[in-house]
Amino acid sequence: MRYIRSFGLFWxxxxxxxxxxxxxxxxxxxxxxWLLAHNGIAAWWLLPLxxxxxxxxxxxxxxRSGG
Amino acid sequence: MREPGAARAAxxxxxxxxxxxxxxxxxxxxxxxxxxxALGVGVVRGWRSTxxxxxxxxxxxxxxVAALGPVLRLIPIGTLRFVVGALLLxxxxxxxxxxxxxxxxxxxxxxxxxxxxxxxxQASAASGRxxxxxxxxxxxAFKGVFLEGLExxxxxxxxxxxxxxxxxTAAAAAAAVVLVVAIGVVVRGPLERVPENAxxxxxxxxxxxFGIFWGxxxxxxxxxxxxxxxxxxxxxxxxxxxxLTRRLRRELALKxxxxxx
Numbered sequence: 001m002r003y004i005r006s007f008g009l010f011w012x013x014x015x016x017x018x019x020x021x022x023x024x025x026x027x028x029x030x031x032x033x034w035l036l037a038h039n040g041i042a043a044w045w046l047l048p049l050x051x052x053x054x055x056x057x058x059x060x061x062x063x064r065s066g067g
Numbered sequence: 068m069r070e071p072g073a074a075r076a077a078x079x080x081x082x083x084x085x086x087x088x089x090x091x092x093x094x095x096x097x098x099x100x101x102x103x104x105a106l107g108v109g110v111v112r113g114w115r116s117t118x119x120x121x122x123x124x125x126x127x128x129x130x131x132v133a134a135l136g137p138v139l140r141l142i143p144i145g146t147l148r149f150v151v152g153a154l155l156l157x158x159x160x161x162x163x164x165x166x167x168x169x170x171x172x173x174x175x176x177x178x179x180x181x182x183x184x185x186x187x188x189q190a191s192a193a194s195g196r197x198x199x200x201x202x203x204x205x206x207x208a209f210k211g212v213f214l215e216g217l218e219x220x221x222x223x224x225x226x227x228x229x230x231x232x233x234x235x236t237a238a239a240a241a242a243a244v245v246l247v248v249a250i251g252v253v254v255r256g257p258l259e260r261v262p263e264n265a266x267x268x269x270x271x272x273x274x275x276x277f278g279i280f281w282g283x284x285x286x287x288x289x290x291x292x293x294x295x296x297x298x299x300x301x302x303x304x305x306x307x308x309x310x311l312t313r314r315l316r317r318e319l320a321l322k323x324x325x326x327x328x
Contacts, residue, residue, distance in 0.1 A: 014157075015154070018161070018164075022157065023157050026157055033282075033287075043288050048304070052307045054160070055167070056311055059167050059173075059311060063168070063173045
């Protein structure tokens with residue numbers, strides 16, 4: 001049981017880390033990209049833009065709370 | 068004028084070089100962390116049990132690689148790219164986020180020297196040094212090498228499998244580990260000379276960029292410029308994080324000292 005728990009914690013830390021909003025935003029961006037691409041709409045711009053927005057937002061939140 | 072085939076080959080060649088460099092530096096960062104732990108424990112508790120721990124962890128890691136390798140070849144490349152990209156992206160973005168916070172002064176800079184001293188202190192404070200086997204030294208060395216080694220495997224497997232270049236990424240990781248260990252043997256102390264934080268910043272940009280590229284490709288995106296698109300993504304993310312770091316640094320400098328404390 002302890003191993004399952006630590007295995008789960010490892011993956012939680014690996015994917016979600018310090019900011020769950022980033023992981024949720026990435027999941028949303030992937031979903032949107034898949035939807036656009038499979039409906040014949042150019043979606044190459046979406047992921048880079050989403051990552052930039054998520055990075056800025058997350059760093060800003062951290063700097064305001066800890067800075 | 069260049070033929071399309073030649074242009075494609077040049078693009079693939081460039082991707083291979085970036086792949087090698089990224090794997091090399093990402094593995095070097097992990098190797099530095101593992102070596103810092105092993106050196107700290109070894110200096111204080113003795114080398115015999117520490118080295119047994121390092122070797123045991125290496126054997127377990129090799130078994131994991133042997134089990135993972137054949138399975139990966141059976142998965143369709145599109146699915147593999149999507150899964151790898153989706154896993155690599157949050158991982159890389161966490162590195163980049165922390166690197167930006169460190170570079171702008173909002174997080175303390177990771178100090179390998181302090182990590183080495185801390186490890187040494189914990190090792191000398193711990194009891195359990197037996198006449199034959201020092202289990203503290205064994206466990207600490209095993210844990211450090213195993214956990215950091217797992218991360219190296221993750222990097223090698225994800226980067227290698229998506230481009231069907233497992234040999235190339237394994238060679239890059241092996242070169243990084245050998246180089247870091249060689250430096251460790253020569254200096255026999257904390258690896259302060261390796262600029263780990265700058266390295267982490269660059270690797271964060273690279274991991275995130277490859278995560279976007281492969282994740283997007285797996286989700287059905289057709290990148291403009293094909294393989295060359297990854298260079299554009301690296302440039303874009305590098306610029307965004309650079310501007311963000313500068314802005315944050317300026318804001319921190321303008322804050323009154325009481326607010327910063």
